[in-house]
Amino acid sequence: MNETIEPQFARRMAGVPRSFIREILKVAVSPDVISFAGGLPNKNLFPLEELHECADLLMSGSDRNILQYANTEGYLPLREQIAARYARKGLTVSAENILITNGSQQGLDLLGKIFVNEGDAVLIEEPGYLGAIQAFSIFKPEFVTVPLTADGIDIRLMKQKMDAFCPRLAYLIPNFQNPSGISYSAETRQAVADICRGKNMFVVEDDPYGDIRFSGEHLPSLAHYLPEQTILLGTFSKTVVPSFRMGWIVAPHEVMERLVIAKQAADLHTDYFTQRLLHLYLAEYDIDEHIAVISKAYGEQATAMMDAIERYFPKEVHYTRPEGGMFLWLTLPEGKNAMELFNLAIREKVAFVPGNPFYVGKTDVNTCRLNFSCSTPAEIEVGIRKLAGAIKQL
Amino acid sequence: MNETIEPQFARRMAGVPRSFIREILKVAVSPDVISFAGGLPNKNLFPLEELHECADLLMSGSDRNILQYANTEGYLPLREQIAARYARKGLTVSAENILITNGSQQGLDLLGKIFVNEGDAVLIEEPGYLGAIQAFSIFKPEFVTVPLTADGIDIRLMKQKMDAFCPRLAYLIPNFQNPSGISYSAETRQAVADICRGKNMFVVEDDPYGDIRFSGEHLPSLAHYLPEQTILLGTFSKTVVPSFRMGWIVAPHEVMERLVIAKQAADLHTDYFTQRLLHLYLAEYDIDEHIAVISKAYGEQATAMMDAIERYFPKEVHYTRPEGGMFLWLTLPEGKNAMELFNLAIREKVAFVPGNPFYVGKTDVNTCRLNFSCSTPAEIEVGIRKLAGAIKQL
Known part of the structure; x- marks a missing residue:
């Protein structure tokens, strides 16, 4: 199509970050690069x-409705399976x-x-999940960031910012957070609930990795401490299959009503066919056995x-020690630039x-996300040694 | 979950219509009701x-990427198949x-x-597609409605409203429109293009039924007359399978860039698995042969x-004569109320x-949408006779 007219876009699109990671991944796809990206x-x-x-x-049966339009909420037996899994976790x-x-x-x-x-x-962790920053950005919130400590979100700062900004939502990943790999301690969970209780806001607990504990x-869950104000997000992408795009929200009745209207409009x-497929998988196979295999490997x-x-990096480089999930987080010495390290590392393959991209409005940071789920232990050893070489050059 | 706090929702949700059709369908599901709803x-x-x-x-092969995350734009060979189908239509x-x-x-x-x-x-047809009214409502536009004539949108009024309101988008369904079953004549298509050409706006041509011509x-397509300003929407829901939720947008490069950002955030x-499945279906089978079977039946x-x-209704009830799609539109005599007719009709089963629901801000209308794709000719004969009975009572 020709483009003679300069299209005019809605203002909400102006502040939405482009995918930085896409650009990074383009560089990282070369087959001789060991990628933790x-x-x-x-x-x-x-x-x-x-x-x-x-x-x-499923397809040998006579139920042609597996190919038909379906209801907005989702396949009830699948939702019942999800509820039953929560029940098993108390x-x-x-x-x-x-x-x-x-x-x-x-x-x-x-x-x-x-x-x-x-x-x-909207209150988020710093560093925070890139996808959440992108998704919320469309609605032009003021992001209020609270740094993570080794025990989860910094409680003292969270309390200050809650009082100062009265956020509508606090978006938190208490288990093996993306990007940091950090988990909230029981004390931090309790404290988050105590800070939020009774305020006119919801905690959004995103838990894509919670099952993958090694x-x-x-x-x-935060919902255990603060049931009336916690909205849960879950997904089968990390435990069964990502390509189906099968996730869920757990929300109080009044919120559900609005979510269903928004989902219908969206x-x-x-996809009802893959809902049915996943439901059958969960009925026929033991997902916990499958998750145990994934957790062991990761x-x-x-x-x-x-x-x-531990073996190759200088002591000044700090790293998190995740107990689950797919990521680990490096902090370089003050003043060092992660983007510069990236450029050196790429030369080392x-x-x-x-x-x-995990910060709102910060550049030149000294932190790095490393993924370990897609490389063998042997590749990881080689890759980290190469990365140590790049760090020395930096 | 308990609900002790009254949640406060975003202002954008206030004006979004609830699904009226859902409520209607609840009444219509009884097995002894013949449903054109x-x-x-x-x-x-x-x-x-x-x-x-x-x-x-697909699943016998060794390509485990059919279950992996995939790119935002969609599976390229599937997009090539869609492009090739457009090419066959010129x-x-x-x-x-x-x-x-x-x-x-x-x-x-x-x-x-x-x-x-x-x-x-945002300019839309009156009556207009309910799903579009719902989807756009979230972004709080001013809807500018233009009535349909037997030849498509009313050109004289469209020109007036384009000049008066300068819409960003004109959302049109030129083939077998939902709800009316009306199609735009070649002259109307040309005139729409002439009215819109050179204005800083896009025509969104939604064409879910275009292939189902009997x-x-x-x-x-309007894109033939106005290539640089037409955005096309398409779907496999009516031609192959609805449950996969597989549709597409065709848009100029600059618009695509923004769409990809918005899609990624959304x-x-x-679902990449069903993209691959549909791609294989299109490669292995003749979709046009399949569409011919659907068109013949409808x-x-x-x-x-x-x-x-023609046989049973009084002459004062007007109806459209669709050349394709799934719907036909009744207009009762002035002053008659379609909702009242609905209540009478339900008693007649x-x-x-x-x-x-197909109007913005109008109630007590005298029009009705009838679906014919899900009933046999014999059921249709009985149902229309019963409806004629209800009309007589009205």
Whole structure:
């Protein structure tokens, strides 16, 4: 198509960050680069054969409605399976309060739509999840950032900022946070609940990695401490299959009503065929057994990365020690630039994501995200050694 | 979850219509009701066996990436197939300008996001597509409505309103419009292009039914007359399978860039597994042969409905004579109320959708939408006879 007219876009698009990671990944795809830059689950662990069996079973039946339009909320038996999994973790959730979304990313878009007026404060962690910054940006909030400590969000600063800005939403990832790999301690969870209780706001607990724990003890959801004000986001992308884009929101009845209207306006409903396929998978196979396999593999990869860092990196480089998830976070000495390190590292044929996109309005940061789920322990050892070489040059 | 706090929602949600049709459908599901109320394709025509073959082929392979995260734009070979179908209809479109969306409904959400500031004018047909009214409402436009004539949008009024309101978008369905079944004549298409040419705005041509033509001659897309300012929306929901939620947007490069950012923020990408499945179906089977079967069936159903209306309805009830699609539109005599007719019709065990939700800010309308794709010719004959009885009572 020709473009003779300069299109005029809505103001809300002006502040939305472009995907920095896309650009990074373009550099990192070369086959001779060891990449810690991605954020993908390990595809070798996808239950392809099991899903093939399920597809065959589902499509051999006479129920042609698997191909028809469906209701906006999602397939009720799938929502019941999700509620049952929460119950096994000690959290009482009704299937009626669960909306199926296109990954938890769509949950962020829908929550932004129904809650955030231009200029409303939204509290997020620093560093924070890039996808959430992108999704909320469309609704032009004022981001209020609170730094993470080794035990989760900085409680003293969170309290200050809650009082000063009265945010509508606080978006938090208490388990193996993306990008930092940090988890909230039980005390931090309790303190977050105490700070938020009774205020006219919701805590959005995003928990894409919570099931993928390879060390330490399971800790309760924020919903355990603050049930009436916690909205939960979940996804099957890290535990079963990312390509289906199958996530969910758990929200109180009144919020659900608005979410359903927004979801219907956004895309009527999530792919119903893959909802049915996933439901059958969960009915026929033991997802916990499958998750145990993933957790064991990621644990070995994380250990390989931490061991190699201990061995090769100078002591001035700090790193987090994740107990689950897919990421580890480096902090270079004060004044060092992660983007410069990236450029040096690429010459050494190793890639990672410089911390920049995980901050709101900060550049030249000295932090880096390293993914360990997609490389073997041997590749990790080599990659970290190369990265150590780049750090020395820096 | 308890709800002790009254949640405060964003202002944008205040004006979004709830789904009126949902409420209607609840009444219409009783098995002894003949329902012309739905808007579903006929499930007996879904290519279930063919898609089963394709799923088997796809999942027997060794490409585990069918289950992995994928790029935001969509699977390139699928976008190439879509471009090739446009080419067969005489329209040159590059795969690079195609974004895969969750049905064309998501196209509306994304276009609203990137183009519509609060208070911006958006021109729509009256009656207009309910889903578009819902999707755009979230962005708080001023809707500018232009009535339909038997030849499509009223050109004289469209010109007036274009001059008076300078809309950012004009949302039009030139083929077998939902809800009216009306198609734009070649002259109307040319005139729409002439009115819009050179103005800083886009025509959004939604064409979910264009392939389902059972009489008359194919007419060119508005993009044929106004290539540089037409954004096309398309979907496989009516031609292959609705449950996959597989639609697309065709847009100029600069618009695509913004759409991709908005799509990424909204849900990263559309279900990649079903993109691959649909791609394989299009590669292995002749979609045009399949569409011919659908068109023939819907044509017989439409004819049955028009014949029965001619036979049973009083002459004062006007109706459209669709050449394709799934809907026909009734206009009752002035002063008669479609909602009252609905209540009478339900007692006669026949259902339809009163025109109300297809208008912006009008109630007590005298129009009705009738769907013919989901009833047999025999059921249609009985249903129309019953409806004639209700009309007589009115």
